[in-house]
Amino acid sequence: MAASAESLQRISAAGLMLQLWRSSLGKKYVMAITGLMLFGFVVVHMIGNLQFFGDATLINEYAESLKSKPPILWGARFGLLAAAMLHITAAIQLAHSNRRARPVGYDGGKVVASTLANRTIIVSGLTVFAFIVFHLAHFTIGWVNADLLKLTDAAGHHDVRGMMIAGFSNPLVSIFYVVSVGLLCLHLSHGVASIFQSLGLRSKKTEANLKKLALVAAIILFFGFCAIPIAVMADLIK
Amino acid sequence: MSIKLDSKIPSGSVGSKWTKYRQEMKLVNPANKRKFTVIVVGTGLAGASAAATLGELGYNVKAFCFQDSPRRAHSIAAQGGINAAKNYRNDGDSVYRLFYDTIKGGDFRAREANVHRLAEVSVSIIDQCVAQGVPFAREYGGLLDNRSFGGAQVSRTFYARGQTGQQLLIGAYQALERQIHLGTVEMHPRTEMLDVVMVDGHAKGIITRDLVTGKIEAHAGNAVVLATGGYGNVFYLSTNAKGCNVTATWRAHKKGALFANPCYTQIHPTCIPVSGDHQSKLTLMSESLRNDGRVWVPKQAKDCGKTASSISDSDRDYYLERKYPSYGNLAPRDIASRAAKQVCDEGRGVGPGGRGVYLDFSASINRLGEDKIRERYGNLFDMYERITGENAYQQPMRIYPAIHYTMGGLWVDYELMSNLPGLFVIGEANFSDHGANRLGASALMQGLADGYFVLPQTIGGYFASGKGGAPSTDHDEFKKALSEIQTKTSKLLSIKGKRTVTDFHRELGKLMWDNVGMGRTQASLKQALERIPQIRNEFWENVNVLGGNDELNPALEYAGRVADFLEFAELLTYDALQREESCGGHFREEYQTEDGEALRQDDKYAYVAAWEFKGVDQFPELHKESLVYEEVHMTQRSYK
Amino acid sequence: MNLTLRVWRQKNSITSGQFVEYAAKDISPDMSFLEMLDVVNEGLILSGEEQIAFDHDCREGICGMCSLVINGKPHGALPATTTCQLHMRFFKDGDTITIEPWRASAFPVIKDLVVDRTAFDRIIQSGGYVSVSTGGAPDGNAIPIPKEDADKAFDAAACIGCGACVAACKNASAMLFVSAKVSHLSLLPQGKVEETRRVLNMIGQMDAEGFGNCTNIGSCEAACPKEISLDNIARMNRLYAKALLKNKLS
Known part of the structure; x- marks a missing residue:
C-alpha cells in the first residue's frame, strides 16, 4: 500500500482524455478551450456580417467563397458543433455538481463577490443556445421561411444581404436577435476573462486588463452584430 | 511505595553526553518496530513531530487531539521565532553559548544535560524544517535570515514573518498527514484523553472521549507520549488558546506521575489589557514593540483619568528607564512585568480597571516618521486597533502583563520518560529545559527537539529493554478506568446547580492571578490555599452542566477541564509556598534584593521540586532532584 | 448595546435544524464576537437551555478553528479578519445578526454552528x-x-x-x-x-x-x-x- 500511495500510475492518451474529463479542473479546461473556439467563431462571424454595410454584393461574394470550399466549411461546422456540444455538456455537468456541493444557501445575505454576468452565466448560455438553434433554422437551414434561401443576386449568388434585410424586417425577429446577442455578450464579458483564469494565464497584474478586454470585446461584438437589425429596422438600408 | 528519582544522565562531559547516549542505547530491530504501538496525545509542535517521526521509523502510532484537526494546536500562535546555534551570522554563536544562555535565562534551575542536548539538536531542527518547505525569512542572497530576539547578544533566531509557530506547525502537520496517508499513524481528532491506564506499573494505554459522539473508549499501546502543552489557563485569562488545559498531565499525575516545578509560570509584559468582565483571553503583542516604544504611567495617581496627551512630560514616570538605566524599556520579561504590576498597585495604572501602562511611540514617530513605524509594526498596530478600537499612532498603546507560558510540567528523566515506566512527556508538558524562566524563541525549539530528535530515539531504548508488552483493552485495568471516567462524567451532568463552569473558572483564575500571579507572598499563597478547596467544593455541588454525554457537548468538556484546574491550582500554590526564594518566573516578594530583583537561595533551593499525588485534599509529597552544575557557575542576573 | 441574534440550531448531523432567535443584552462594544456569544451562552445555561455550540480555540486569528457565517458572510463583513477578531463595535445597537454554519456538502454540520472539516x-x-x-x-x-x-x-x-x-x-x-x-x-x-x-x-x-x-x-x-x-x-x-x-x- 505504501508504494502505490506515493507513486503515480502512467496512463494512455485515451486515459488522459478520460482523466481530463473526469476531473473538475480538466472539465474547466474543456470549457475554456471550447469557449475560446466559439468566441473566435463569433468574432469572425461579426466581421463577416459587417460586410453587409459594404458594397451591395460584397457579403454575397463572401458567402459564396465560404461555400466554395466544402471541406473547410464542413470541417468548421462540425468542429464548432462539437465545441458547442462539449461546452454545453461540461457546463451542465459542472452546474449539477456545483449544486450538489452546495445544496443549502445562506439566510443572512448574499454571496460575497459576484456580478450580473457570472450569476446569469447558465441562463444566458441556455438562452443563447436556444437562439442559435432558431438562428440556424432561420438563416442556414431555412425552416422558418424556406423562400429566404432561394433569393439570388444579379451575379447569381445566394442573396445573403437580401435575406438579412427580409429577415430583420420582422420586428419580433429583430428584437429576439438583439436580446439574444445582448445575453451572448453578457455571457462573454465573464466568459472571456474566465478562459484566462481556467487556463492559468491570469495574475494579479493582468487581472484588471483581462476584465477590460472581456468587457470591450463584449461591447464591440454587441454593437457589431446589432448594427444590422437596427439599421434594417431604422430603414437606413434598403 | 517510595519513589527514587533517577534522572539517568549519562556520564562524561556535558558536551559528550548525548553522543555517548546514542552510541550506547539499545536499538529496536526495524522489522519489529511495527509491533510496537505508541500512543501520542496532543498534536502541537512536539506531538505532531513525534508522531510523524515515530511513524517514519516504522512504529505503529495512534495520535489524538481535541481540536478538529491536528493543525490547530496552540503552537500555531507563536510569533517570534525559533533559536538555533547555526552561527550563520559569524557573530560568535555556538552550541555552548546557546546552552549557557538558556541555563542562565532559566535562572539556574534547569538540568544541564538536557539543555546542552537541546542546543546540540537545535541546528538539525532548522535543516529539517527547511527540507519540509517551511518558508523561513530569507535575505536577498537567498540564504536564511536571522534576528536577535529577547535580548540575546547574537542573532540566532530564525523566523517566518510574525507567524513562525504557524509555519513550523504546518510543517510538522504535513509530515504527520503524510504518515497518516501511509498508514503508520491513525489520527483521532476531536478526541480528548481522560486517563492513563497503568498495567503492572507500566503505562499501557489511555481512556478517551470522542467529543462528537461522546463515546468513552480505551486505547492500548506499548507506550504513551503526552504532548499536551502547558497549564496557563489555570489563571483563566492567559495568552493560551481557550482549549488549552491541564487534564492529560493532571490525570497522569493522579496515576502516579510526579509534577515538577508547577510554580514556574512565565508572564509576558506586552499584552493588550483586560477591557471588562467579558474578557475571555488575552492577546500578546510582539515584544519587539519595546524597541521603539517608551513605557510610562502618570507620576501621580490623580492624573490617571486624564487623556495621555494632556499629561505633560514632567508629570510622566518613565519607570523602566528610571529604574534600569542601561536596559531601560528593553528590561527582561519578568522584570518589566513586575515593574508594571508595581506601578498599577500604587494606583497609577491607566485604562479600564487601572490595570495598564502606556507604551508610547510618539518619540519614535517624531524621530523616524509615522511611515517608518508603520513599516515596522503596521500589522501589530492594526491588530491593536481591531481589538481596542484605539489608534496607537495618535495615542499611546495600553499594555499589561499576562500569563504566557508554563515552565513546570511532569517530571521526566534524560530519556523524557516520567517516573511511570512507558509514560513519556514532551514539549511544554514536561519540566525539563527552561528552568525557572524560558527565553524568547526557545519554546518552538524545545517542542521540535523533543519530537523530531530526542523522543523517537529514547523511546526505542524502553522497547528494547523488553518491558514493552502491550495488553489488550480487555485487561481489568482498562475496564476499571473506563467505569471511573463514566462515573465522573455522569456526576458532572447530574449536579444541575446554579453556576456556570465559566463562572467557577473565572473565580479561580482571579484568585490565582491576584494571589499566585506575578508577586507571591506567604500570606497571599496561604490565603489561596484556603480558598481553592472552597471553590472546588462548591463546584462539585453547584455547577450546572446541561446536555448529555452522548453528543457534542462543549459544556461537559469544559467542566472536566475546570474540575482538574481546581485540583491542580492547589499544587501550583503549594509549590510556590515551599520555594522560599525568587527565581525566574517565580517571584516571592519576601526574597528580593534591595533593588527589587529576584533573590535566589542557591544553597537551599537548587533542586527540582517533584510532587507526588496523595489524594485530593491531601498534602502532596515533595521529592527533590538536586541540580548539579558541572559546567557552569551560578551567578546573579543583573540588568541594571 | 442590545442585539437580536438569529442562530442556526441543529441537534446533530441527522436531525434538521432551524433558526432560533435570542436577545443579546448589554453587549459591550469591546467584546469580540465570540465573547458576545459566550455571554449569550452563559445566559442560556442559567435559563436551563443548552448553549450554542461553535468552534473556536486560539481567539487570536491564527488557528483557523473559528468559523460562523455572519449575515451571509464567512467571518463577518470586516475584511481580512477571523470571527474571533471581529469586535462588537462594528455592529450597531438594535441590529439583528444572522449566524449560520459553513454550508457545503463536504462540510457536514455536526451540531449547531460546528461543521466537520x-x-x-x-x-x-x-x-x-x-x-x-x-x-x-x-x-x-x-x-x-x-x-x-x-x-x-x-x-x-x-x-x-x-x-x-x-x-x-x-x-x-x-x-x-x-x-x-x-x-x-x-x-x-x-x-x-x-x-x-x-x-x-x-x-x-x-x-x-x-x-x-x-x-x-x-x-x-x-x-x-x-x-x-x-x-x-x-x-x-x-x-x-x-x-x-x-x-x-x-
Missing part, C-alpha cells in the same frame, strides 16, 4: 507535503532560495485552513485552499520535486470529497481572512495541465 485534512494527506523523513536533511542554507520566491511561498502558506473560501463560494469549491498549498510547495525548490504527483493527487482528492468547481468569481478571495490570492488558483490550473502532460509524456 476533516475533508481538508484528507486533501493534505493525498499530497500536501514534502516527502522527507526526519534526519538526513541537508544544511538549511544548502539551497539558496530567492527572497521573492520565499515571500510568495509564505503568502500562500499563510492559509489557516479555516474553510471560509468554501463557505463563501456558491459552488462550495475548495480551489483556494488546495491551490494555496500547491503554490506554497511548488514555489520552493524543496517542494518542486514532487509537484506532478502532488497536484494530480490533491485535485483528485478534492474532487472525491465533493467540493464544487471554480467559476472564477472570487468570493473566496474576498472572504479569506488571510487574503490568499486568486493567483494561486491560476497557478494551480497551470500546474495541473503541466502535470497531466508530464505524467503522460514521461
Whole structure:
C-alpha cells in the first residue's frame, strides 16, 4: 500500500482524455478551450456580417467563397458543433455538481463577490443556445421561411444581404436577435476573462486588463452584430 | 511505595553526553518496530513531530487531539521565532553559548544535560524544517535570515514573518498527514484523553472521549507520549488558546506521575489589557514593540483619568528607564512585568480597571516618521486597533502583563520518560529545559527537539529493554478506568446547580492571578490555599452542566477541564509556598534584593521540586532532584 | 448595546435544524464576537437551555478553528479578519445578526454552528507535503532560495485552513485552499520535486470529497481572512495541465 500511495500510475492518451474529463479542473479546461473556439467563431462571424454595410454584393461574394470550399466549411461546422456540444455538456455537468456541493444557501445575505454576468452565466448560455438553434433554422437551414434561401443576386449568388434585410424586417425577429446577442455578450464579458483564469494565464497584474478586454470585446461584438437589425429596422438600408 | 528519582544522565562531559547516549542505547530491530504501538496525545509542535517521526521509523502510532484537526494546536500562535546555534551570522554563536544562555535565562534551575542536548539538536531542527518547505525569512542572497530576539547578544533566531509557530506547525502537520496517508499513524481528532491506564506499573494505554459522539473508549499501546502543552489557563485569562488545559498531565499525575516545578509560570509584559468582565483571553503583542516604544504611567495617581496627551512630560514616570538605566524599556520579561504590576498597585495604572501602562511611540514617530513605524509594526498596530478600537499612532498603546507560558510540567528523566515506566512527556508538558524562566524563541525549539530528535530515539531504548508488552483493552485495568471516567462524567451532568463552569473558572483564575500571579507572598499563597478547596467544593455541588454525554457537548468538556484546574491550582500554590526564594518566573516578594530583583537561595533551593499525588485534599509529597552544575557557575542576573 | 441574534440550531448531523432567535443584552462594544456569544451562552445555561455550540480555540486569528457565517458572510463583513477578531463595535445597537454554519456538502454540520472539516485534512494527506523523513536533511542554507520566491511561498502558506473560501463560494469549491498549498510547495525548490504527483493527487482528492468547481468569481478571495490570492488558483490550473502532460509524456 505504501508504494502505490506515493507513486503515480502512467496512463494512455485515451486515459488522459478520460482523466481530463473526469476531473473538475480538466472539465474547466474543456470549457475554456471550447469557449475560446466559439468566441473566435463569433468574432469572425461579426466581421463577416459587417460586410453587409459594404458594397451591395460584397457579403454575397463572401458567402459564396465560404461555400466554395466544402471541406473547410464542413470541417468548421462540425468542429464548432462539437465545441458547442462539449461546452454545453461540461457546463451542465459542472452546474449539477456545483449544486450538489452546495445544496443549502445562506439566510443572512448574499454571496460575497459576484456580478450580473457570472450569476446569469447558465441562463444566458441556455438562452443563447436556444437562439442559435432558431438562428440556424432561420438563416442556414431555412425552416422558418424556406423562400429566404432561394433569393439570388444579379451575379447569381445566394442573396445573403437580401435575406438579412427580409429577415430583420420582422420586428419580433429583430428584437429576439438583439436580446439574444445582448445575453451572448453578457455571457462573454465573464466568459472571456474566465478562459484566462481556467487556463492559468491570469495574475494579479493582468487581472484588471483581462476584465477590460472581456468587457470591450463584449461591447464591440454587441454593437457589431446589432448594427444590422437596427439599421434594417431604422430603414437606413434598403 | 517510595519513589527514587533517577534522572539517568549519562556520564562524561556535558558536551559528550548525548553522543555517548546514542552510541550506547539499545536499538529496536526495524522489522519489529511495527509491533510496537505508541500512543501520542496532543498534536502541537512536539506531538505532531513525534508522531510523524515515530511513524517514519516504522512504529505503529495512534495520535489524538481535541481540536478538529491536528493543525490547530496552540503552537500555531507563536510569533517570534525559533533559536538555533547555526552561527550563520559569524557573530560568535555556538552550541555552548546557546546552552549557557538558556541555563542562565532559566535562572539556574534547569538540568544541564538536557539543555546542552537541546542546543546540540537545535541546528538539525532548522535543516529539517527547511527540507519540509517551511518558508523561513530569507535575505536577498537567498540564504536564511536571522534576528536577535529577547535580548540575546547574537542573532540566532530564525523566523517566518510574525507567524513562525504557524509555519513550523504546518510543517510538522504535513509530515504527520503524510504518515497518516501511509498508514503508520491513525489520527483521532476531536478526541480528548481522560486517563492513563497503568498495567503492572507500566503505562499501557489511555481512556478517551470522542467529543462528537461522546463515546468513552480505551486505547492500548506499548507506550504513551503526552504532548499536551502547558497549564496557563489555570489563571483563566492567559495568552493560551481557550482549549488549552491541564487534564492529560493532571490525570497522569493522579496515576502516579510526579509534577515538577508547577510554580514556574512565565508572564509576558506586552499584552493588550483586560477591557471588562467579558474578557475571555488575552492577546500578546510582539515584544519587539519595546524597541521603539517608551513605557510610562502618570507620576501621580490623580492624573490617571486624564487623556495621555494632556499629561505633560514632567508629570510622566518613565519607570523602566528610571529604574534600569542601561536596559531601560528593553528590561527582561519578568522584570518589566513586575515593574508594571508595581506601578498599577500604587494606583497609577491607566485604562479600564487601572490595570495598564502606556507604551508610547510618539518619540519614535517624531524621530523616524509615522511611515517608518508603520513599516515596522503596521500589522501589530492594526491588530491593536481591531481589538481596542484605539489608534496607537495618535495615542499611546495600553499594555499589561499576562500569563504566557508554563515552565513546570511532569517530571521526566534524560530519556523524557516520567517516573511511570512507558509514560513519556514532551514539549511544554514536561519540566525539563527552561528552568525557572524560558527565553524568547526557545519554546518552538524545545517542542521540535523533543519530537523530531530526542523522543523517537529514547523511546526505542524502553522497547528494547523488553518491558514493552502491550495488553489488550480487555485487561481489568482498562475496564476499571473506563467505569471511573463514566462515573465522573455522569456526576458532572447530574449536579444541575446554579453556576456556570465559566463562572467557577473565572473565580479561580482571579484568585490565582491576584494571589499566585506575578508577586507571591506567604500570606497571599496561604490565603489561596484556603480558598481553592472552597471553590472546588462548591463546584462539585453547584455547577450546572446541561446536555448529555452522548453528543457534542462543549459544556461537559469544559467542566472536566475546570474540575482538574481546581485540583491542580492547589499544587501550583503549594509549590510556590515551599520555594522560599525568587527565581525566574517565580517571584516571592519576601526574597528580593534591595533593588527589587529576584533573590535566589542557591544553597537551599537548587533542586527540582517533584510532587507526588496523595489524594485530593491531601498534602502532596515533595521529592527533590538536586541540580548539579558541572559546567557552569551560578551567578546573579543583573540588568541594571 | 442590545442585539437580536438569529442562530442556526441543529441537534446533530441527522436531525434538521432551524433558526432560533435570542436577545443579546448589554453587549459591550469591546467584546469580540465570540465573547458576545459566550455571554449569550452563559445566559442560556442559567435559563436551563443548552448553549450554542461553535468552534473556536486560539481567539487570536491564527488557528483557523473559528468559523460562523455572519449575515451571509464567512467571518463577518470586516475584511481580512477571523470571527474571533471581529469586535462588537462594528455592529450597531438594535441590529439583528444572522449566524449560520459553513454550508457545503463536504462540510457536514455536526451540531449547531460546528461543521466537520476533516475533508481538508484528507486533501493534505493525498499530497500536501514534502516527502522527507526526519534526519538526513541537508544544511538549511544548502539551497539558496530567492527572497521573492520565499515571500510568495509564505503568502500562500499563510492559509489557516479555516474553510471560509468554501463557505463563501456558491459552488462550495475548495480551489483556494488546495491551490494555496500547491503554490506554497511548488514555489520552493524543496517542494518542486514532487509537484506532478502532488497536484494530480490533491485535485483528485478534492474532487472525491465533493467540493464544487471554480467559476472564477472570487468570493473566496474576498472572504479569506488571510487574503490568499486568486493567483494561486491560476497557478494551480497551470500546474495541473503541466502535470497531466508530464505524467503522460514521461
